[in-house]
Amino acid sequence: MAPFQAGNTPQLDIFIRGLKSHPLEASTETLVSLLKRRQISGSRPCAIAAVHILRQVVAKAPYRDVDGLIAKIQQTGQRLVHAQPHELAVGNIVRRVLGLIREEMQEDRTEFGGDSVSDLQTLCPEKEKETKEHVVGLPVLSRAPTLGGWSHQSAPFSIMNLLSPDQGSGAGSPMGRSGTSTPMLHGQNLSINNLKSEVLDGIDEITDELEQVDDQIAGYADIQIHPTDYILVHELDSTTERFLLRASRERRFTVFIAQGKSTTSKAGDATPSLFQKKLNSAGVKTINISNTGLAAYMTKVDKVILSVRGVTADGGAVAESGATAIAQAARAFGKPVVVLMGMYKLSPESTPDPRSLVEWGEPESFVNFSKGNMVNTVEVEVPLTEFVAPGLVDTYISNIGVHTQDHLPSLIVDHYNEQDSDFVLTIPA
Amino acid sequence: MSSNKGGKGIARGKKGQSKPRADEKQEDVLKAVIIADTFQDRFMPFAVEKPRCLLPLANTPLIDYTLEFLSMNYVQEVYIYAAAHADQVKRHVETHPRWGIASKVCPFDKIEFIPVADATSMGDFLRDLDKRTRMETDFLMVHGDLVANIDLKKPLATHRARREENRNAMMTMVLRDAGVQNHHTKTQGITPVFTINPENDRCLAYNEMSPLDEDRYILTETDHLMLPVVDLRADLIDTGIDICTPEVLAMWSESFDYQLPRKNFLHGVLKDYELNEKMVFTEIIEKGYAARATNLQLYDAMTQDVLGRWTSPFVPDFNLMPGQTYKRKLDNVSLADGVKVTPSTHLSRSVVGSNSKFGAGTKVSNSIIGKDCTIGSNVTIKDSFIWDSVTVQNGTTVDHSIIADGAQVGKNCVIPVASLISFGVQICDGIQLAKETFVSTVGPDGISLPTDTSLVGPQGCGGKYVDEEEDDRDPAQLQKSLIYSTAHLNISAESISTFNSHPDSDSDSEPETPSPHHHRTPSQQATSGFHVDAVNGILDTLRASNSTGGDFDAARIEFTSLRLSSNASDTDVQRSIAVAFAKRAAELHLGQDPSSATPLEPAKAAERTVSVNGATKFLREAGVGGDANEKQVAFILALQQAVAGLREFGTAKAGTLLAGLLQQMYSNDVLDEDGIDAWWSNPQSQDGESMTAVRERVRVLVEWLQQAEEESEEGESEEEEE
Structure with missing residues (x-):
């Protein structure tokens, strides 16, 4: 687990370390603040933080049944997404966890139906604890007409029940049934602790996935990068770096690094970054080019690799600003554009208004605040990200394979539960 | 902290026994004091009803x-000091969803209110804090009107390192470099000037400048100019963030009369460095935002900075405070939930709080609109600040003004530049205010103002707010309006040179020797210093020249430079020379001269004094300074006073000495008959007992002179007749 932790920001480390000792609510609020203040930023740090806090919700939050758990996760998830609406990864992680819970629930139900005796036996020691929940659960069995007669304790539960069947039956999908199917409720109650540990295991798997994703994507480097290729990259992130370094083990190629930001750190540009040194020592030539002179190099380029913050369901990419110009130039010259994305970056959402995904930064990276004439009179707008339209990307490389735009919907179905696609809008009980 | 990031601290490993924040250099807990009251009246008329720190900047209280x-x-523990409206501040914080007591999510371990009922200045707060001994280690001191996004990790670390090295490193001030150009976030009207040694960031002196000052220069200590490099910086934004050691509080207690943290405390502590040996350092940050809304102009500027996102992450669409729901739309417009606009409403570069409504054809640009506001149709709002629950009806124009909570403005009104409409004011239809009108329902003393129907209309509510005391020379006056202007002030455009050039009639041929210390203290002090130095200097020369043959030319150069540097007047010069010569003569007469111990007769003593090589020339040119009778009279008067003031003498002896000196000066052409005559008849020469007694002794000389004059006149006339 060491490799990705090394790249964590101090704030993320402090946050993760503090999780144990702080109450859940305080941790959640801390994370919300950190996200709002952009002290944790970047899609993977955000995703890691989200996984950790959701794990805490599963482990610590009080809930009586699966629906309660789902509601808790939705609640926390909404707060996280509102805190940083520009990082699609946060919402994706929340959906993954929700999907995980639903999946476990479904498995439980089938298990329960098949092997109820053994299930009951294993639960025997916990029977006393569960009795109370049985009592609550019992009226549910005789459910239908007596809404008013329900105890106040089950009130939130009832609202979920009212909503879920509508969604399920409306969609007519097989997943709809997994929401809350009444006959199995006593089973859920019995197996809630079982489910909890299952879900925690599942969440740990997501954490593992987040750790390994760069390595897995890098596994495709050899296929994508050929000897003597000219590769154009833009705004390196850890995934792209790993990808190129892996390729450099066996291939000799040249990398153009497009400098998107004409930042104030001019001096920094002159000295090659640590990464460039690593590439150079691996025998890969690197050439820095400025964004303005980019089109001139495009004829030479064999492949454009974009690192992205997120990919929408229709294939559009949220990338660092400047990416659209590169993608369009590549399209004009007929060069393939490859997007590297961990699965956590693929969102089931298709954004109707791509502009809302643009994150605006502070002008300080272009103009120093001490330049009074500029500050007084000039409005400096700094988009940090921009939306690369779906048609401009040719290939998507994720940790599970190489895909085209047409594959994305099936990937989404594999990873997310349809019910959760718009959890941000649903009002949990 | 990077050393700490192994695998084991990570939460996934269940055995990680993580202590909270064990990674931070554990200097116990980091505490901060917020001074939430400023004891100023720059935010009038609003601050009468609501403290400055609760006024909204881009819809969030400061x-x-x-x-x-x-x-x-x-920061883990916060102490808040407030005096005026302390209850409001307390209520705001305690009921706040994020900071409040009920909130489980408060990021601080502790927020404590310390009310000081009888406080009249910031000094009272800090002396109170000292008594409470809450601060055992370094702490932060900030003001309740601070907006900053900087990371204090580095300043804190350097401060601690410095303190480790030297116990006397008492405080570190965080300042923001704002460049030499005109900058809207710099304070106008009062410019802080920090004298800094850039080699170790030590602040050596602090001064404030204002266009209203009589003297438009800064006094620099000589010691500071001896340093290889010294920076005098007027280009800094004082963020008011001070990293303090507990000694700072002790210092406040010691100096019981200090009121202001900069003008009094900092200035005083630095000035008395030799006494207290405490050092203050600066941390000049060049990245990030930090500024204080100390007046309305800065309030305006900082709102512009928020709109320009310089304050990121303190921008509306990051929704830092719970319950905020801003979303950024086109044209840099941030809208909260529930805002209703029509298709023909045009918004640009603005922030609009939740549930505000706009009518058709309304234009809003570069403005902040609070929550629950109702803005009618065809309203124009430009560069303005509309706080919560304000109603502005159809056809009204608001330009660069502030309209506070609950105010109502009728149809077709004109609210021109720099108007301030305070809480709950109602303005009727069709009213046109004059520029810079302050309308309030409450007067400066907190008593409600009678409604002035000529100002706000028949059904209106509110009167013209006028300040109690207006001191035109107070630079604070320049900061009370939303717009900085010195146009209405009568600021003389005389020389703003740092060097006081004196219109000098006695044109010494010597070039003005530039002395390394261009310092000037208030004139009384300066000239008394000059007097002592000058008298001693001349006396030394006189003594030396008596024995060695003298070097009066060199002495004169020194004297001239001394005089220029301390800006002594002609009278001062004459007085000093007169005293020096009188003393010398007395010395010789009493036999106190180290070179010749024998007492001399008054006449002889006078001769020995005046006839020294070069002394007569010096007397002529520097002492008397010309042939004009008035100058001679003035000099003789000075000499008379000096002689009369000699304590060792009776008036009789003194008179004889004066007579001797005058005679010598007469025979050496320093004075002439007309001068002595004029002195004799000058009433000032008989002013007081001792003066008259001394004068009497000179009678013989004067009579002799008058005779001689008559004779010579006769001689002349005879010659003419011939």
Whole structure:
């Protein structure tokens, strides 16, 4: 687990370390603040933080049944997404966890139906604890007409029940049934602790996935990068770096690094970054080019690799600003554009208004605040990200394979539960 | 902290026994004091009803920015001092969803209110804090009107390192470099000037300048100019963030009369360095935002900075405070939930709070609109600040003004530049205010103002707010309006040179020797210093020249430079020379001269004094300074006073000495008959007993002179007749 932790920001480390000792609510609020203040930023740090806090919700939050758990996760998830609406990864992680819970629930139900005796036996020691929940659960069995007669304790539960069947039956999908199917409720109650540990295991798997994703994507480097290729990259992130370094083990190629930001750190540009040194020592030539002179190099380029913050369901990419110009130039010259994305970056959402995904930064990276004439009179707008339209990307490389735009919907179905696609809008009980 | 990031601290490993924040250099807990009262009246008329720190900047109360800034920097305990409206501040914080007592999510371990009922200045707060001994280690001191996004980790670390090295490193001030150009976030009207040694960032002196000052220059200590490099910086934004050691509080207690943290405390502590040996350092940050809304102009500027996103992450669409729901739309417009606009409403570069409504054809640009506001149709709002629950009806124009909570403005009104409409004011239809009108329902003393129907219309509510005392020379006066202007002031455009050039009639041929210390203290002090130095200098020369043959030319150069540097007047010069010569003569007469111990007769003593090589020339040119009778009279008067003031003498002896000196000066052409005559008849020469007694002794000489004059006149006339 060491490799990705090394790249964590101090704030993320402090946050993760503090999780144990702080109450859940305080941790959640801390994370919300950190996200709002952009002290944790970047899609993977955000995703890691989200996984950790959701794990805490599963482990610590009080809930009586699966629906309660789902509601808790939705609640926390909404707060996280509102805190940083520009990082699609946060919402994706929340959906993954929700999907995980639903999946476990479904498995439980089938298990329960098949092997109820053994299930009951294993639960025997916990029977006393569960009795109370049985009592609550019992009226549910005789459910239908007596809404008013329900105890106040089950009130939130009832609202979920009212909503879920509508969604399920409306969609007519097989997943709809997994929401809350009444006959199995006593089973859920019995197996809630079982489910909890299952879900925690599942969440740990997501954490593992987040750790390994760069390595897995890098596994495709050899296929994508050929000897003597000219590769154009833009705004390196850890995934792209790993990808190129892996390729450099066996291939000799040249990398153009497009400098998107004409930042104030001019001096920094002159000295090659640590990464460039690593590439150079691996025998890969690197050439820095400025964004303005980019089109001139495009004829030479064999492949454009974009690192992205997120990919929408229709294939559009949220990338660092400047990416659209590169993608369009590549399209004009007929060069393939490859997007590297961990699965956590693929969102089931298709954004109707791509502009809302643009994150605006502070002008300080272009103009120093001490330049009074500029500050007084000039409005400096700094988009940090921009939306690369779906048609401009040719290939998507994720940790599970190489895909085209047409594959994305099936990937989404594999990873997310349809019910959760718009959890941000649903009002949990 | 990077050393700490092994695998084991990570939460996934269940055995990680993580202590909270064990990674931070554990200097116990980081505490901060917020001074939430400023004892100023720059935000009138609003501050009469609501304290400055609760006024909204881009729809968030100022103190929330301050608290959020502290939480960003992992401050754990916060103490809030407030005097006026302390209850309001307390209520705001305690009921706040983020900071409040009921909130489980408060990022601080503790927020404590310390009310000081009888406080009249910031000094009282800090002396109170000292008594409470809450601060055992370094702490932060900030003001309740601070907006900052900087990371204090580095300043804190350097401060601690410095303190380790030297116990006397008492305080570190965080300042923001704002460049030499005109900058709207710099304070106008009062410019802070920091004298800094750039080699170790030590602040050596602090001064404030204002266009209203009589003297438009800064006094620099000689010691500071001896340093290889010294920076005098007027280009800094004082963020008011001070990293203090507990000694700072002790210092405040010691100096019981200090009121202001900069003008009094900092200035005083630095000035008395030799006494207290405490050092203050600066941390000049060049990245990030930090500024204080100390007056309306800065309030305006900082709102522009928020709109320009310089304050990121303190921008509306990051929704830092719970319950905020801003979303950024086109044209840099941030809208909260529930805002209703029509298709023909045009918004640009603005922030609009939740549930505000706009009518058709309304234009809003570069403005902040609070929540629950109702803005009618065809309203134009430009560069303005509309706070919560304000109603502005159809056809009204608001230009660069502030309209406070609950105010109502009728149809077709004109609210021109720099108007301030305070809480609950109602303005009727069709009213046109004059520029810079302050309308309030409450007067400066907190008593409600009678409604002035000629100002706000028949059904209106509110009167013209006028300040109690207006002191035109107070630079604070320049900061009370939303717009900085010195146009209405009568500021003389005389020389703003740092060097006081004196219109000098006695044109010494010597070039003005530039002395290395261009310093000037208030004139009384300066000339008395000059007097002592000058008298001693001349006396030394006189003594030396008596024995060695003298070097009066060199003495004169020294004298001239001394005089220029301390800006002594002609009278001062004459007085000093007169005293020096009188003393010398007395010395010789009493036999106190080290070279010749024998007492001399008054006449002889006078001769020995005046006839020294070069002394007569010096007397002529520097002492008397010309042939004009008035100058001679003045000099003789000075000499007379000096002689009369000699304590060792009776008046009789003194008179004889004066007679001797005058005679010598007469025979050496320093004085002439007309001069002595004029002196004789000058009433000032008989002013007081001792003066008259001394004068009597000179009678013989005067009579002799008058005779001689008559004779010579006769001689002349005879010659003419011939």
